[in-house]
Amino acid sequence: MDTITLNDGTTIPQLGFGVFKVDPAETERIVSEALEVGYRHIDTATIYGNEEGVGRAIAASGIPRDELYITTKLWNDRQSDAPTALKESLDRLGLDRVDLYLIHWPAPVHDNYVTAWKSLIELREAGLTTSIGVANFLVSHLQRLATETDVVPAVDQIELHPAHQQPETIAFARKQGTAIESWGPLGQGKYPLLENPVITAAAEAHGKSAAQAVIRWHLQNDVIVFPKTNHRTRMVENFDVFDFELTDAEFAAITALEAGGEGRVGNNPDDSV
Ligand code: NDP
Numbered sequence: 001m002d003t004i005t006l007n008d009g010t011t012i013p014q015l016g017f018g019v020f021k022v023d024p025a026e027t028e029r030i031v032s033e034a035l036e037v038g039y040r041h042i043d044t045a046t047i048y049g050n051e052e053g054v055g056r057a058i059a060a061s062g063i064p065r066d067e068l069y070i071t072t073k074l075w076n077d078r079q080s081d082a083p084t085a086l087k088e089s090l091d092r093l094g095l096d097r098v099d100l101y102l103i104h105w106p107a108p109v110h111d112n113y114v115t116a117w118k119s120l121i122e123l124r125e126a127g128l129t130t131s132i133g134v135a136n137f138l139v140s141h142l143q144r145l146a147t148e149t150d151v152v153p154a155v156d157q158i159e160l161h162p163a164h165q166q167p168e169t170i171a172f173a174r175k176q177g178t179a180i181e182s183w184g185p186l187g188q189g190k191y192p193l194l195e196n197p198v199i200t201a202a203a204e205a206h207g208k209s210a211a212q213a214v215i216r217w218h219l220q221n222d223v224i225v226f227p228k229t230n231h232r233t234r235m236v237e238n239f240d241v242f243d244f245e246l247t248d249a250e251f252a253a254i255t256a257l258e259a260g261g262e263g264r265v266g267n268n269p270d271d272s273v
Helices: 024-037 051-061 082-093 113-125 139-148 167-175 197-205 210-220 232-239 248-255
Strands: 003-005 011-013 041-043 069-074 098-103 129-135 155-159 179-183
Touching (some): 051 069, 051 082, 098 113, 098 155, 113 129, 129 179, 139 167, 155 167, 197 210
Parallel strands (some): 069 098, 098 129, 129 155
Antiparallel strands (some): 003 011
């Protein structure tokens, strides 16, 4: 598995498995299947309501803890209370530390995210999380953390797929040493990416599926990516992306699908509450 080295010197598997909208009642089975398929990086969040299922799958797997990479996230209404929120997440996950803890959204209307970030710095120092980062932070939010604290996030997890690429955020983050994670990498099935002829042509040229071509585009874009699926056949498909490379022309043609705000499938972070 390819890894990305973060600005704190740790490494993260570049391809993982996301569990947004995975039914809590199904999560243990689905994450267990993902671990059987070979995924070692799981991206969950308190708000998904399925940390317990993730934890049960980890416990049942017998996989050594240091071979797994587990991310969870601080929900918006706990930004003033991160230490308790992380301890509750660890209890649900059955872990004594996570690998990565993220502020889920800036929720700028509450003006609490700098306070939350200072708490995450302390939680990292206490060993309850190995790395710390943010999600859905735009340039203005990253700038405030840089001005008001002396720790730069290890990652910024943002909506990112060929139709919504957020180039300004990526450029700013990378310049300060923050790695990019893409959420909604397949357009969440809401944006018609997998039917797009540019993508299907690239996929066919390599005997691969459209989803595999899009995941490959993320990998070649040097971002960390964790597509979600409830289906084992798709878990296998989404993991089988290391035996081909998009050509420069294919990569450029997919990059040209950028649709700016029209391509966004999630919320605008500035409006997050
Ligand atoms: P994705 O872009 O991963 O899309 C998931 C959708 O694509 C599902 O409908 C799934 O259907 C379908 N799909 C998966 N694989 C295939 C395939 N091979 N062929 C066709 N369709 C496929 O969206 P997510 O929102 O789940 O993003 C990934 C992860 O990012 C999340 O699970 C979560 O961990 C994280 N995330 C973070 C957010 C944040 O605010 N920080 C916000 C949203 C997501 P099916 O399940 O039926 O197979």
